Amino acid sequence: MVLPPRRLPRDDARMAVSEVPAVVIGGGVAGLAAAWELGARGVSATVLERAPRLGGLVESERTPEGALLEHGADGLLADKVGGFEVLAALGLDEAIVRGGRAPKRAFVTDGDALVEMPGGLFAFERRAMWTMMTSPLLSVGTKLGLLVEPLRGRPPADDETVSSFFSRRMGDEVARKLVAPMVQGVFGAAATDVGVRSVFPKLAAMERQYGSLGIALLIAKRAPRGHGLVTLGGGMESLPRALAEGGRARGARIETGKDVARLGQQGSMVRVELTDGSVLHTSRVILATGVSRAAELVAPLVPAAADVLGAIRASDAEVVSFVVPRAAIDHPLDGSGVVVAEDPARPRRTLACTFASEKWHGRAPEGTVVLRSVLRGAPELEIDELIAAAREELRVLIGLRAADGTTRVRRRRGALPVYAVAHQERVLRLNGALADDPRISVCGNYLRGVGVPDSVATGLEAARRAAPPA
Ligand SMILES: Cc1cc2nc3c(=O)[nH]c(=O)nc-3n(C[C@H](O)[C@H](O)[C@H](O)COP(=O)(O)OP(=O)(O)OC[C@H]3O[C@@H](n4cnc5c(N)ncnc54)[C@H](O)[C@@H]3O)c2cc1C
Structure with missing residues (x-):
């Protein structure tokens, strides 16, 4: 049975204080997986997500012309832990899409030319x-x-x-x-x-x-080519949606627009303060934010963990998507996309461009193409400058001529953690620091790998730590 959070007497005139069994801070795939797994262990989690939507870096959009855009992850290596098994448990097997009309190959730039990547x-x-x-x-x-x-x-x-x-x-x-x-x-x-x-x-x-x-x-054993790289028919966001739905069915309370300002001690419990003035008291907190926010939040409780987390750098990315007529591109687009080699003679902002409608089935209406460029972080550029830079570089690389069509931009700050040399030792130090405080667990893309399955797997692990079998 799911009990509503117990209201405690107000500890000051302005603050609504509740006591809950577990708080998960962050509603990306890692946090939602944690809440889902906590539910399986009989613990009803309260998930607090700052943004107005769930999913974090996994965000899909159906455009008015019927194209499906991915503003973050566009596929996942599902044969990892946190992949197929989780998709199956969530009933998403039917939604799995393997590949598209383009051959399974990628290009890399060589000067202005695109050459097949070995x-x-x-x-x-x-x-x-x-x-x-x-x-x-x-x-x-x-x-x-x-x-x-x-x-x-x-x-x-x-x-x-x-x-x-x-x-x-x-x-x-x-x-x-x-x-x-x-x-x-x-x-x-x-x-x-x-x-x-x-x-x-x-x-x-x-x-x-x-x-x-x-x-x-x-x-090496012959790996089935591209076997594990899949996407989801309704968009990658079907995954966080299904995790949230599954979590709610197991008793989780999942709220958006809830920004956690700070954590503190409340006797033997943790005090979770939100920017809206409300407060939760709990004996289990799972931090499922990006790495730098996790460092700030954990600092008052486990400073040694904050030191480790604070030393992990995360990079910015600018994601620019285009829906354009097929006829407006010269290149045959006979691959999944292109990664851009650094070339001092041709400094470029684009790091990679996915030919999304060719890489995956069901991404664009007939006669149109979806392109998704990822550019290095460029906070100095306005959005229209960013779009112009992405467009100009695609003009040179694939002969993109269209100036109209749907365009979308997402500016991801501190999105991808940098797994520096000896990162694994850092994670061991982090686990060592957290061993002193079983109330606090962490999960997210800075622990096992940046990909979606790895992030999901850390959410499951954090839940197991927070609610070990009796
Ligand atoms: C451009 C791009 C392309 C990618 N492509 C792929 C791909 O193709 N395949 C793949 O496997 N992976 C890909 N990734 C990586 C993958 O999407 C992410 O690493 C993964 O989704 C991270 O999930 P997460 O839950 O750990 O973190 P996030 O998705 O970052 O979620 C953290 C959540 O915490 C919330 N939050 C932060 N602070 C607070 C607070 N104080 N209070 C409440 N909530 C808070 C945030 O709003 C956010 O929703 C890509 C990433 C990017 C940026």
Whole structure:
């Protein structure tokens, strides 16, 4: 049975104070997954989401012309923990969409040209060595170097940057032309800033086990190509919607427009103060905000955890979507999209552009195309300047000529945490600090990985910590 929150006598004339079993701060996929799992454990959570909508960085929109836009995540690697199993439990299996009309390949820029990205490297597929050996992007010298890759030295004892890992094993050209644009496009951070053991744990482990990536890739089990990368027919936002619905059915109270200002002590309980003046007292708090807000909120209760969280940087992203007539683009759009390589001669703001209507079925009405560009954070630009910059870069790269059509912008501040070298040690330190205060748990995209399934998995884990089996 779900009991309504117990109203306590007002502790001061202005504040409405309630006592609740658990508070989840943040209604993105991580927080909603936490509330859903708490419900399964017989704990009715109160979810407080600052924004007027749930879903956080997962946001879909159906436009008046019938296109489906994704303003955040546009797909998920569902064969991870927090993927297929959760989708099935929520009844979303029917909504799963695998692929679209474009072949499963991506492009990378080489100057102003788009060149096919050698496939399979990041998905640990056997074909990876072959696709690199035959790619026009790589020089003969680099290809000869790939042949002797097994002879290169042993890995360092400690974590290193993704850039140094690939330079060391496969040569500087692979690191610069293939890896750097992919990492920047997907993780919103430079390959010289992120740690290989967090971002590509499997590749780092392969090197440690086999002493060679080439050998490991050759003997690796054949991965079904693109098997795990899926989206949802009604848009990715179907996931947070289903989590919220499932959570409510299990007793959660989920509220939007509720901004948590600060946490504090209330005897043995935690005091949760909202900006609207209301106060909740609870014995379990799950912080499911972005990393920097989590650092601020946890500071009065567990300062050591705040120190660790405060040291994790998060990058900004500008997301610009276009719905345009197919006839207004010269490029055949025969791939899922393009990641942009850094080129000092052509400084660009765009990090990646997804050809969304080609990558996934059911995204755009016949004769139209949905493009979704992600640009590096540019707070100095007004929205119309941002759109103009995105449009101009797409004109050069794919021959986009249309100046009209639906355009949408989302400015994501502090959206993607940077998994710096030795990030895993940081997470261990965080867990160590929180071990002293079982009332507080954290979840979100800064713990296991930036993707949706990883974020969902941290929500489930946080709920298990907050409500262990009796
Ligand atoms: C442009 C872009 C593209 C992406 N593409 C993909 C993709 O294709 N596939 C994929 O798997 N992942 C993708 N991601 C990453 C993924 O979407 C996110 O990492 C994930 O959704 C994070 O979920 P979360 O619940 O941890 O955090 P968030 O979604 O950030 O949710 C945190 C919530 O907390 C709320 N909040 C913050 N402070 C307070 C407060 N004081 N009080 C109350 N509420 C508060 C926020 O409003 C927000 O709703 C992408 C991200 C971006 C930005």
